[in-house]
Amino acid sequence: MAFTDERIKHEIESFNQGVVERNPAEYEFHQAVREFTESVMPFAMENEKYADGHVLQRMTEPDRIVIFRVCWENDEGHICCNRAWRVQFNNAIGPYKGGLRFHPGVTQSVLKFLGFEQVYKNALTGLPMGGAKGGSNFDPKGKSDREVMRFCQSLMTELSRHIGEDTDIPAGDIGVVELFPEIFIQPFELLSGLLDAVVGHLLH
Template sequence: METQLENVLADVQRRNPGETEFHQAVREVFDSLGPVLRKHPQYVDAAVLERMCEPERQIIFRVPWVDDAGQVRINRGFRVEFSSVLGPYKGGLRFHPSVYLGIVKFLGFEQVFKNSLTGMPLGGGKGGSDFDPRGRTDGEVMRFCQSFMTELHRHLGEHTDVPAGDTGVGGREIGYLFGQYKRITNRYESGVLTGKGLTWGGSLVRTEATGYGTVFFAQHMLATRGLELDGRRVIVSGSGNVAVHAIAKAQQLGARVVAFSDSSGYVVDERGVDLELLRQIKELERGRVSDYAERRASARFSTEGSVWQVPAEVALPCATQNEITVEAARSLVSNGVLAVAEGANMPTTPQAVAVLQGAGILFGPGKAANAGGVATSALEMQQNATRDSWTFEYTEERLAVTMADIHDRCVTTAEEYEAPGNYVLGANIAGFTKVADAMIALGVV
């Protein structure tokens, strides 16, 4: 790493103590930027690096709510508005016990470059709470969301900050959040949240977009080596929204998905995933992947090892950060994996990325591979702004074109900086330079 980059990273670590995920996200980008600073010294002179690592605004607030037993509960809410240089802050809300400021800042930092790569006029931000919706009744979730939005609403707007869903925040939560926003502001500002229901301002394909886009990206990576997704063995981590739709699109394109997981373990189904059964369990019953194995004769559930030990040619991590360790990466390589595309945010540790790249594996980083979600959120915002509604086929076509453009931008940038095939470098530099150029153009603000 260049001395200038090392100095800024050290300052980031000093100013943000204990936020290990944020430190990791910054280091991952900085590892790619040496060639850029040598070619464009104006980024150093304008202190772009320092400014880019400091959020424009960090909001932390108390979220009091009452459970069904009448007991007062207290959670902590966050919104980190990281960069608005390209457009309004855009990024999801995560409700999970692991959420703290470092997680939200890592996600917001990643979001800045992801949104830049889409080519759409979007800034980057992220938010959430340490509230766990799992096991809570609809009434409890509603009261929490209403309390959360009562504070957050003052920072939002379709031209200011536009949240969406993320882990723990699906259609139910978005509905409660939007209802409270509408009630407080006394206006139907449909573009203030994305991921809405189809009958009240949502977009077709938005639910599927992150998973679909990840598979499209994997398909493009394979094509650079004259390979197809059709007929390939695929493993997926997770069983939430992104994972389910990645499974759906992979199988629609002819692949056979043989494994998926949740926090309790993983399922192997050599016949290929029964998508209807999985959706019944996860989306309607809110059950566990072990329930799938109990109902499917060809499936087995395991808590030993990890899903990454299952032999496959394509791996799609769609669960959470740092789930692919060095050990897992070595298992993937020894089992003959050809491509890894990240459906989750930063699911592969830096050391594991090095193992995969060192073995010549095609590796698509999350800021590129899973950008389909935010890209389709932007399409939802377009429809809201024009009071229009597009067909599923047209919207999916727009998504497919966007993912092809992101892939090609990564490839072209990597080649420009003499690192052909390095999607990490290509994504980081392409995302960074667009944001950096805009920051310089707008002055010191």
């Protein structure tokens, strides 16, 4: 069934408005979904099974988002707290896989945007991998190795409950790659024994 350009435009705008209403003030995520919708909406409209199954709605809603605080002790003995997230976006074709990013500009919107894109990047490899992204607004710059280690130990204590080689496979990203393997892998191995679930430069 052919649809007019006007009808397609209306459906795109209506869908994107729903995304904005469900995800207020998440501008980075809105942009990613908008670009995606403009590309796939005509195809979805022409195939009733995708429309009837609400496939676009399912593809633009994360499976789950884990939000937690990370408290750690700095070298002066003061307790500091950061926020961390793991956005497990979609595991339809395999375990979640995606990096961890440490940067003061990290927000839930940024990680949803990155996790959403990661789904399709991983799918294009042809390997059975889903998409995820995680991180924290922790800034490793200017921190001592001991401070970063204490932060990572605290973060991995919580995150280890939600990941594993058959469920969710983290990797390095901005602010994390340079921490492999001594600072990031080490506390993870000690805490959970799930070393195989973490991939990065150490494994290559």
